[in-house]
Amino acid sequence: MKKEMKYFVVEEDAGLYNIFSVDDFDDDGYLRGYNGQDGYHRSDFDIIMWFATFEDAVKWEKEHSKY
Numbered sequence: 001m002k003k004e005m006k007y008f009v010v011e012e013d014a015g016l017y018n019i020f021s022v023d024d025f026d027d028d029g030y031l032r033g034y035n036g037q038d039g040y041h042r043s044d045f046d047i048i049m050w051f052a053t054f055e056d057a058v059k060w061e062k063e064h065s066k067y
Contacts, residue, residue, distance in 0.1 A: 003052035003053075004052060005050035005051060005052055006021055006022050006023070006051075006052060006053075007019060007020065007021050007022075007050070007051045007052070007053065007054050007056070007057040008020055008022075008045075008047045008048075008049065008050045008051070008057070009047070009048045009049045009051070009057055009060060009061055010045040010046050010047055010048060011046045011048050014066070015064075015065060015066030015067065016065065016066070016067055017048065017061045017064065017065055019054065019057045019058065019061060020045070021054070025042050028041075029041050029042045029043065030042075
């Protein structure tokens with residue numbers, strides 16, 4: 001069975017990453033609490049990688065972060 005990719009890493013700045021869950025976004029694709037605001041739709045984020053678990057996302061971020 002294929003695991004659902006639920007977490008993703010975005011690049012905030014060169015070498016600075018942030019981890020989000022698909023659950024952080026509402027049904028319209030906006031970060032919860034920011035519905036309709038420019039820059040907060042999931043498609044506005046520079047998604048680098050997708051992961052099935054939060055732990056895998058954290059591991060990737062720690063290996064690649066400059067901070």
